[in-house]
Each structure stands twice: as C-alpha cells, then as structure tokens.
Amino acid sequence: MGDLRPSRAEQRRNTEARILEQARRLFAESGYDRTTIRAVATAANVDPGLVMHYFGSKERLFAQAAGSPAPPLTAGTAEEVAEQLLERLYGSLADQPVESLAVLRSMLTHPEAAREVHTSSRMHKEALSRAIAEAAEASEDADAGGADAGEDADLRADVVSAVLIGVAVGRHLIRLDHLAAADPERVVELMRPVIRSLTRADDEDRAASED
Amino acid sequence: MGDLRPSRAEQRRNTEARILEQARRLFAESGYDRTTIRAVATAANVDPGLVMHYFGSKERLFAQAAGSPAPPLTAGTAEEVAEQLLERLYGSLADQPVESLAVLRSMLTHPEAAREVHTSSRMHKEALSRAIAEAAEASEDADAGGADAGEDADLRADVVSAVLIGVAVGRHLIRLDHLAAADPERVVELMRPVIRSLTRADDEDRAASED
The missing domain is CATH 1.10.10.60 (Homeodomain-like)
Incomplete structure (x- = not known):
C-alpha cells in the first residue's frame, strides 16, 4: 500500500x-x-x-514558481467577476511585486517558459472564461450570439488578461511616467469601464435596467 | 559658417x-x-x-531604433483619436512584427533602454494626451474636473499605451491561446469600447446625443 x-x-x-x-x-x-x-x-x-x-x-518548475498565488476567481455574475479582477488589479498596482515582476520578465523573454505558465494557470482562465460566458447567456444582448458565446468568452478572457498584464508592465517594468506615479485607486477607476466592457458586465447592467 | x-x-x-x-x-x-x-x-x-x-x-541609439516609425497621432476629436489608435492596434495584430517585438522584449528587460524610448516617444504621447484633454473640455461630463483635466489626460494616455502594449505582448510574446489565434478584426471590435472609454470618446457620444 x-x-x-x-x-x-x-x-x-x-x-x-x-x-x-x-x-x-x-x-x-x-x-x-x-x-x-x-x-x-x-x-x-x-x-x-x-x-x-x-x-x-526547469520549465515546469518555473511555471509553478511563476503561478499566481491567488486562488482562481470564484464564479458569479459578470459584475462580481469584474470587481474581483479590479481588486486584483489594485493589488498588482499597490504592491511593488519585485519577485513576480522579475518572473514576468523571464516569461516575456522565454516563450517556452511562458507556455508552461499558461498550462498551470488554465484553471484561472477557465474560471474567468466561464464567468464571462454565463454573463453572456444571462444577457439579453443579441450579439452575444448563441454558438459563438463560448469562443467569444475565451477570447474575452485572454484580452482581459492581456490588458491587466499591460497595466502592470506599464507601471512596474516600462514605468510610463504618469501610470507609475498614479494613485492605484485612480487607475482602478479608469480601468473599471474597461474590465466591465470586456467581461460584459455592462451588458448585464443594461439587461437589469431593462427589467 | x-x-x-x-x-x-x-x-x-x-x-x-x-x-x-x-x-x-x-x-x-x-x-x-x-x-x-x-x-x-x-x-x-x-x-x-x-x-x-x-x-x-547605446541607450539613445536603442531608443531611436525602437522608436515607432509611425508618425504621431494627428489632432482631432476623441472619436478620431480612438479610431487612429484602433487602426494602429489592427496593424500590430495583423503583422508579425518580429523586429519590433524583439525590441519590445529588450525594452522590458532593460529599464534604462525603456526610459530613453519614452523620451523619444514623448511627442507621440503628448499628441495623445492633448487629444484626450481636448475631448474632455468639449465634453459636458462633470467629472472631467477643470484643473485636473490635463493630469487626467496624461494618465489616460499612459493607460491607453499600457493596454495596447498588453494586447500586443499577449498575442505575440506570451501567446495567450485565443488571443494569438483570433481574427485581428474581432480583437479590434472588443477593444473599441475599451479605447473609447479611455480616450473619453464615449463621453463625446453622450454629449453629442444630448444636443
């Protein structure tokens, strides 16, 4: 045994x-x-x-080391998912995450390492994609488009990840002047409509206000 | 002489x-x-x-070599600025810009080089920031906030740059599955409300529809 x-x-x-x-x-x-x-x-x-x-x-060791210590998103309405994402954005702006930035840098320079990271963060992405798909189903918006909804949600999940990575990279790695100096609250405020649009939380509003 | x-x-x-x-x-x-x-x-x-x-x-040589060959944005309404940005996004998605990606990678790994790039791309950023500030002035939206409008526009210009860099990095360097495979048109479509929100082109719509 x-x-x-x-x-x-x-x-x-x-x-x-x-x-x-x-x-x-x-x-x-x-x-x-x-x-x-x-x-x-x-x-x-x-x-x-x-x-x-x-x-x-080594690739898999890197992926495990780079893997976000944050638990996957919890399911919920698009609104709730958007707020969870914005909370994480706030965290990534407020902290000076020296180690995770260095790891991100390695990821950007070593695609083979990046690929392993995706595999290990798949759970996280699946939760995001599922939440977006569910919000689309709940929404009344015609262009959510039945059969394409899942595919659309997968792409939206990737675009959300990409813009959030962009903001962290812009602030901490490239250090764009005003973004690097900005109050994290203010950046979150600017990004709220962005994340709400990408997660379709804005459709949900519309659907709710039409009731 | x-x-x-x-x-x-x-x-x-x-x-x-x-x-x-x-x-x-x-x-x-x-x-x-x-x-x-x-x-x-x-x-x-x-x-x-x-x-x-x-x-x-070497830093300045790098900055010149890395500097976007694209001319600075032309002034215009927020709407026009947003469309110019989306056109450039389309270009950065449709092409496989091998050289500029390798240069971006160097920028991410060498902050001293990145700083020189900012200096050399300041004209570009100033045009973007100015266009956003002008759109804010034209808008009726109360939270554009008089004295803070310029500062706000500078931050918005940086956030626009950051999310556009994020999408290019996500597609070409990290190669997020669905983003890497997506039709550039579809990505531009998803990013349209994002860019319109950040450049306040959506406020302009609102102001116009209130007339």
Whole structure:
C-alpha cells in the first residue's frame, strides 16, 4: 500500500514549498537562463534529483514558481467577476511585486517558459472564461450570439488578461511616467469601464435596467 | 559658417538611416546586452566614433531604433483619436512584427533602454494626451474636473499605451491561446469600447446625443 502516512505527505508539501520559494527568488535574481535546477536544489538544501522528481523540468518548475498565488476567481455574475479582477488589479498596482515582476520578465523573454505558465494557470482562465460566458447567456444582448458565446468568452478572457498584464508592465517594468506615479485607486477607476466592457458586465447592467 | 550644403545634410540622413536599420536588426537578433556600438558600426560600414557622434550612447541609439516609425497621432476629436489608435492596434495584430517585438522584449528587460524610448516617444504621447484633454473640455461630463483635466489626460494616455502594449505582448510574446489565434478584426471590435472609454470618446457620444 506504500507509505502514505500524513506526516510523509506533509513533509513533501513542505519540501516543495521550500523549493518553490528558492526557485522564485533565484529566477527573480538571476533570470531564467542563469537559474539552474542544481542552484535551486542547493539553495533549498535538497538533492537536484528530488527537484526533477517533483517538478519534471526547469520549465515546469518555473511555471509553478511563476503561478499566481491567488486562488482562481470564484464564479458569479459578470459584475462580481469584474470587481474581483479590479481588486486584483489594485493589488498588482499597490504592491511593488519585485519577485513576480522579475518572473514576468523571464516569461516575456522565454516563450517556452511562458507556455508552461499558461498550462498551470488554465484553471484561472477557465474560471474567468466561464464567468464571462454565463454573463453572456444571462444577457439579453443579441450579439452575444448563441454558438459563438463560448469562443467569444475565451477570447474575452485572454484580452482581459492581456490588458491587466499591460497595466502592470506599464507601471512596474516600462514605468510610463504618469501610470507609475498614479494613485492605484485612480487607475482602478479608469480601468473599471474597461474590465466591465470586456467581461460584459455592462451588458448585464443594461439587461437589469431593462427589467 | 560651416559646410551645410544640402548634399551634406542628405548624406548624414542616409548614414543615420543605415545605422538605425542595422541597429534595429542587431538589437532584434542579439538582444540589448549583446549588441555593441562597434557591431552596429561594422554592419553599417561606418566608424564607431561616428555612431557615438550621431547618437551619443547605446541607450539613445536603442531608443531611436525602437522608436515607432509611425508618425504621431494627428489632432482631432476623441472619436478620431480612438479610431487612429484602433487602426494602429489592427496593424500590430495583423503583422508579425518580429523586429519590433524583439525590441519590445529588450525594452522590458532593460529599464534604462525603456526610459530613453519614452523620451523619444514623448511627442507621440503628448499628441495623445492633448487629444484626450481636448475631448474632455468639449465634453459636458462633470467629472472631467477643470484643473485636473490635463493630469487626467496624461494618465489616460499612459493607460491607453499600457493596454495596447498588453494586447500586443499577449498575442505575440506570451501567446495567450485565443488571443494569438483570433481574427485581428474581432480583437479590434472588443477593444473599441475599451479605447473609447479611455480616450473619453464615449463621453463625446453622450454629449453629442444630448444636443
């Protein structure tokens, strides 16, 4: 039956957490290319073979390290989804997320790493896409278009991700003057109609006001 | 009075253009770090001292090479500015802009290079910011807020740049599945209300429909 006492599973979770913490730090400090499995193993005080056993490859280790610590969006109306997204935007503007930015930078320069990140963040995207599709179904708007609704929601979810990444990159990486200096509240206020439009939360308003 | 015969000035423009073309190619192929003034000079068949004389530093050479070949936006109503931005978005989605993407990648990984790019693209940003400010003045919307209108327009111009960069990065660099596969027309359609909201073109509609 194998040895699966809770203490053992717990021990593995702790070791994985320690490896991920060191991986995140090293990818941030040294960039994707210069971070090796061996260096991560040494920093986490484990054998390199164990890192490979747990994570399979450097790309996948990166994806796990880069993966948002935020839980996937909870289902809800388009309105609720839009507000959850804006809350996260606020967080990404207010904090100076040094490590996650360095990881984002690696993602932008190493497409193979970026692809693994998508796979690992699929749950997150699926929740977003589903919420948008549900809002479209609830909406009375004709151009939501029956059969295309799911496809449309997938594209909208990607565009939402892209504009949110753009705002974080513009503020923290490229440091556009006024965006870098702005009060996060003000940026969220400007982005509210943007996110509401992309998640179809504005259609919902319209549908509600027509009742 | 110095030797400023037209043929001389023209010769300089041609040499500068040749240097910039080679710089763009080398930054794209080799990345920011590995591209040297010397290598650019050799490729353009000029003396490295001349490159320094014309451009001053590697950062400034990069900024010139990265600078959008697109002319600054022409002034107009918010509506017209929004449509010009959407046309450019269409272009950045439809083309596979290999060189400009590689340059964007360098910009994201080298903040000092990015800063010079801002300086050189200031004209572009000022035109955008001015157009947004003018639209706000024309609008009847109370929250355009007199004294803050200019500051607001500067921030809106940065947020517009950020979301457009985000969409290009999401499609070409991170390659989000559905965004990468989407018909450019469809993406422009989704982004139209986004850009109209950020440039206050939607306020203009409202003001016009209230007449």
